[in-house]
Amino acid sequence: MYRQALFTLIALILAIGLISGCSSNSNTDKKVIEDLQNQLSDRDSEIESLNAKISGLQSEMTAMTNELDEVKNGPQNDLIAIRNSYEKKQYLEVIAKAKKIHEKYNGTPEDKEAQKLAASSTQILSKLDAERKAEADRKKAEAAKSAREKARGILRVSKVYPGEPNSADGVNLYVHWTNKSDKTIKYIYFEVVPYNAVGDIVSSDIGGGSTFRGMHTGPTKPGVSFGSQYYWENAWYNNTITQVQLRKVDITYMDESTITLSGDDITHIQY
Known part of the structure; x- marks a missing residue:
């Protein structure tokens, strides 16, 4: 309201000055207008300050209301x-x-x-x-x-063991096994590692290798077993060998399909 009244007053003064055309009053009119504009600017500043205070008070009121609600509810x-x-x-x-x-x-x-x-x-x-x-x-x-x-359901290995060293320190390998599958075996390979009495892997004095891969050629029909009468002669040459461990078995069937048993499978088939 105050700002609008000032604008109206300024407009009237300008209009009067134009109608009268009196140059003698122009300086006076300008001075009045400048005073009014200064007053208007001062009032604007006051309004802005009051608005800022109102906004701050509203924020404080909201915070207090929230705190009160928090305490009560x-x-x-x-x-x-x-x-x-x-x-x-x-x-x-x-x-x-x-x-x-x-x-x-x-x-x-x-x-x-x-x-x-x-x-x-x-x-x-x-x-x-x-x-x-x-x-x-x-x-x-x-x-x-x-x-x-x-x-x-593929294979059973009931025993795996070494023979006694012969005069040349040759050690035979014995594997007792049965074809438990319903397929005829063409080739089977037993991968075996030898150990000494303190549980260390040993190697052959001839050839220097540890792992022996014994092959059996079939055909070996389902249900057929092999025991102590079948062995691999002089698998290693080392008179410290006291035990062996089966590591892997590879099988090829007559239909040329293959399967490998290793890891937990080796534990499963030994019973």
Whole structure:
């Protein structure tokens, strides 16, 4: 209102000056106009300052209102949020929110209920973790059982052992095995490593190698077995060999299909 009135007054003064055409009054009119403009500028500054103060007061009022609401309704609002998370089965959120309400409102009824919900959430999560672990263990056991049964449906190795060193320190290799598959074996290779009495891998004095790869040529029909009457003569030359370990088996069938047994398979087929 004040600003509008000043503008109206300035306009009237200008209009009067134009109508009268009196040059003697022009300087006076200009001075009046300048004074009015200065007043207008001062009032604008005052208005801006008042608006800034009003904005600050409004912010303070909003903050105070929020603080008051927090004091009056904060615990209840937080508890409602925790209840909602619990109903949605968001148990990790329940635990996190319960921790915050305990820090802010320790000992209040809302805090006590929140801690009960957090404890219940912890128990549920522990139960779920146990169920997941049990399921994972069950699947792992089933997979291992399946792998064992699969391997045992291919081959059985009942014994693997070295013979006594002969006069030239030659050591024979004995492998007792059975074709457990429903296919006829064309070639089978047994990869074996020798050890001494203290459990160290040893090498052959002739040739220098440790791993021996014994080959058997078929045809070996399903169900056929080989025992102590069949062996590889002088697989190594080393009189310290006391035991051997089967590492791998490669099989080629008469239909030219192949299969390799290694790792856990070797454990499975030795029984």
